Amino acid sequence: MTARAPAPRPVVTFIVRRLIATIFLLIVVSVITFSIFFLLPRLAGQTTRGLASQYIGRNPTPAAVHAIEQQLGLDAPLPVQYGRFLRGIVLGEHFDSGTSRAYCPPPCFGYSFRTQQPVWPQMVAGLPVTLSLAIGAAIIWLVAGVSIGVISALKRGTLFDRFSMGIALAGVSLPIFFTGLISLALFSYKWPIFPNVTFVPLTQNPLLWARNLVLPWICLAFLYAALYARLTRAGMLETMSEDYIRTARAKGLPERTVIVKHGLRAALTPIVTIFGMDLGLLLGGAIITEYTFSLHGLGLFTILAINNQDLPEILGVTLLAAFFIVIANLVVDVLYAVVDPRVRH
């Protein structure tokens, strides 16, 4: 009782524990995805030779196929291959088949069938696009969704509430390939306010970066803002009827303090959770948005990989997406412990 542990310590052990669990989880994810992509085709009759011939193109000669097989170690037993795969991610991989040598620096996710280049640099190239898109949209939808939700809850039943909830219903129902194409048709072609929507790196030209991303941001944020507005509204309606809100009013606090400090603070906790998950999911690739606006991010990369049945690329992007989701989960859990003292103790 007298010597109470300082507050940050439990949070630190909590984070360390969660980090260890996170690494374990990622290994499990990698085993499962690796098995799906390399074990299942084999069970279905795919030979290692067939796999190797994917790298060669049309009319492969048996000798060339064999060389590739040797070089990439495709003839080794699957557990050995998995071990190499893991080692490659951590340490990089040397491929040596006598005739040709190649070094794939860490993190090595193997070679793409399609481009015959290491997978990782290609994924990394798409990352800034996806990051810009997801984070920008996230800020918009969080601010817009939460504020609309709060106002709707406080003005329940008024015209504003009905109108914004109607819009929110539309936002939840309309897919991005619809809103995206409409907005492109209107604001990029008919009235070219945002012409030539292509990705410009932030470091190259911040203004152009932002201008070209406005349409994708708004379309992506519209979908999520609608969802968040509804969630926030429901959460606020619930917390504002809690006993502690009555206590806050009984203290004589100004209504604004009651709403923001006592109501919104509690209503935001579940929003934090969902926000983390949504952002993590999007960082793995905003597939439809990137496809609609031809933004070459992870999402478009994923689609190309799937269309080409490029197993190493699919495997790489799956693991990367899983990584983002798991990390987002971790961040959410830590945030939760920071936000809600009942979780901490």
Added chain:
Amino acid sequence: MAEALLEVRDLRVHFPTDDGLVRAVDGVSFSLERGRTLGIVGESGSGKSVTSLAIMGLHHGTRAQITGHIKLDGEELVGAPAGRVRALRGSKMAMIFQDPLSALHPYYTVGAQIAEAYLVHNKVSKQAARKHAIDMLNRVGIPQPATRADDYPHQFSGGMRQRAMIAMALSCDPELLIADEPTTALDVTVQAQILDLIWDLQRELQSAVIIITHDLGVVAELSDDILVMYAGRMAEYGSAEDIFDDPGHPYTWGLLASMPRIDEARLDRLVPIKGTPPSLINVPSGCPFHPRCRYAGFTDGRSQAEVPELRQVSPGHLVACHLTADQRRNFRTELVLEETEATAARTTQGEG
């Protein structure tokens, strides 16, 4: 007679709903002086909490229709600007709620919540407010208040939480303290401690206290005056002696009979009041208690037809009942006799 701190005159609180008008409080009047305690007693839905929330100005402005007069230290609160009532709330009048776990914010430390109450009404630094919060925790009997102030409500026990609520309510030395079922959510052993605490603090601060409860035992310990409410109306109002020694309303008789007493033999002779409290949308005609009243047939149909007016039966003792004084005396004597006989019968059975 000193000037009353709180004057409530003909208070009505109605809520329009889709199903009809809910008459939660319908014509309640009482007054309360500094240093005195009023107990408001009644079943759930009798309007006791609604009355207290109306005094505190905590009803939703557009959803509740409040008429009548609530005068705090001569200042009219009904229809007063929201900002003015807010300034009085927490400073001149404060409230303790039933369930301290849900009434305290789970995300803020107990100390911070008490300091917040002090900060709204006093221009002091955060450090000063925190120090005051620790002083308050100490005053309500929390051990090691300086460390416990940094705990969250869920780290407190039920009784300590209610102590913290009391500390919060008293942080600005309110002249009027309303305690809404302050012990209902607590263990029996803790209940007595909390009541003692309220009693001690009241004598120390000389504030006026309203205790709202469905438990006559709580009221018996603390109250100078008692208001018995039924279906939003006043059934009986008088001093604690009047209510306990010479209760005039059959509903009060029922409440007394259903109250466990240590001084009378066995607990199994508790007599519940038959039936359930009425709907506040379709309040029974005449006396709202008549469908559940044993004596409703003795009033020549007036119980069913006429709303009984509050009549003075002795100085300061008001009863809303159609029974005549003689009838009341006879029925009460009969009832007490019946109970004594039943107790005696059981005692003999037990011995035989």
